[in-house]
Amino acid sequence: xxxxxxxxxxxxxxxxxxxxxxxxxxxxxxxxxxxxxxxxxxxxxxxxxxxxxxxxxxxxxxxxxxxxxxxxxxxxxxxxxxxxxxx
Amino acid sequence: xxxxxxxxxxxxxxxxxxxxxxxxxxxxxxxxxxxxxxxxxxxxxxxxxxxxxxxxxxxxxxxxxxxxxxxxxxxxxxxxxxxxxxxxxxxxxxxxxxxxxxxxxxxxxxxxxxxxxxxxxxxxxxxxxxxxxxxxxxxxx
Numbered sequence: 001x002x003x004x005x006x007x008x009x010x011x012x013x014x015x016x017x018x019x020x021x022x023x024x025x026x027x028x029x030x031x032x033x034x035x036x037x038x039x040x041x042x043x044x045x046x047x048x049x050x051x052x053x054x055x056x057x058x059x060x061x062x063x064x065x066x067x068x069x070x071x072x073x074x075x076x077x078x079x080x081x082x083x084x085x086x087x
Numbered sequence: 088x089x090x091x092x093x094x095x096x097x098x099x100x101x102x103x104x105x106x107x108x109x110x111x112x113x114x115x116x117x118x119x120x121x122x123x124x125x126x127x128x129x130x131x132x133x134x135x136x137x138x139x140x141x142x143x144x145x146x147x148x149x150x151x152x153x154x155x156x157x158x159x160x161x162x163x164x165x166x167x168x169x170x171x172x173x174x175x176x177x178x179x180x181x182x183x184x185x186x187x188x189x190x191x192x193x194x195x196x197x198x199x200x201x202x203x204x205x206x207x208x209x210x211x212x213x214x215x216x217x218x219x220x221x222x223x224x225x226x227x228x
Contacts (some may be wrong), residue, residue, distance in 0.1 A: 037156055047158045047183075049122045049151070065103075065122070067158055074099055074122070 029060050029081035036062040036079040040086060044077070045069050053081070061087070089113065089196045089227065091176075091206060093213065094220040096120065104128075104217075108161065110178045113227060115194040119161050119180045121150045125214050131163075132214065135207025139167050139174070139200055146203075151181075159183055165203050172200055173228050198225050 031039075037048045046066035054063050060081040067074050078087040092109040099105075106128075108119045131148040138146050145166035151159040160181040167174050176196040182189055202225035213221040 034154075037154075041156065048156060049158045051152075067122070074103075074105075 031062075031079065031081050031084040033062050033081075036081070036084070037064060039084065040064055040066060040077050040079060043086070049074065088224050089198060089202075090222060090224045092220055092222045093210065093217070095217045110163075110176070110180075110196060112194065112196040115192070115196075117178060117180050117190070117192040117194070119159065119182055121159050121161050123150050125217075129211060129214050132207045132211035135165065135203050136211065138165055138203050138207070142167055142170060153181075155181075155183065157183070165198075167200075168197075174198055174200055174203060176203070197227050199228050202226075 033051055033053060037051055040046070041048060044066055046068050049065040049067055051062055051064045054061050056078075062079040062081060063076060064079060065074065065076050079085070080087065088111075090109070090111040092107075094107040094109075095104050096107055097105040103122055103124050106121055106123050108121065110117050110119075127150070128148075131146065134146040138144060145164055147162065147164045149160075149162045151157055151161055153160050160179070160183075162177075162179040164177040165174060166177065174197070176198060178192065178194055178196065180190065180192045182191070205225070206223045209221060209223050
């Protein structure tokens with residue numbers, strides 16, 4: 001009985017941890033990488049070259065490399081996956 | 088004659104290369120520009136040097152994205168065709184943009200493992216000082 005209770009307690013703690021820390025999973029954040037790419041392409045009139053999901057402290061951030069429409073300039077923008085804010 | 092050419096068009100401050108890649112067989116040819124870090128190419132070169140590990144071996148270099156929103160997509164797969172060693176490079180290239188910039192090609196370039204081993208060796212050496220273009224040629228089997 002004691003073992004059963006311990007198992008239940010561990011399961012509950014692990015479940016709570018998963019629910020309360022969605023920021024560590026890129027799949028669970030409000031802004032997807034696809035959304036972020038679409039947003040910055042429209043905002044900067046540019047095309048994405050590469051994108052990667054990185055952690056900035058406790059936040060998930062998309063690092064998106066862009067090339068300008070006339071292909072003359074390459075730069076990087078960071079998009080907060082929680083807020084969609086461009087850094 | 089089959090041929091591959093690599094040319095650095097521009098280098099960014101973080102060492103990312105704007106790279107021109109030409110691939111030609113006796114019947115087909117393609118030109119592709121992509122953005123790649125030298126370590127990605129060096130990994131490809133290293134895998135080519137050790138190709139093939141077995142009859143089902145393949146070496147893949149992929150850059151860009153199949154998602155049409157992205158700038159480009161290129162995939163080069165070197166694999167064994169037959170048990171006698173006959174192998175091939177499969178090229179898939181999607182150059183996006185408006186005409187006449189855009190192009191979409193898919194073809195195969197035949198070669199022997201020793202040809203692809205040499206390609207890996209020469210590509211690896213070239214990456215140490217890529218100021219001049221690299222051209223590697225090999226015959227059909």
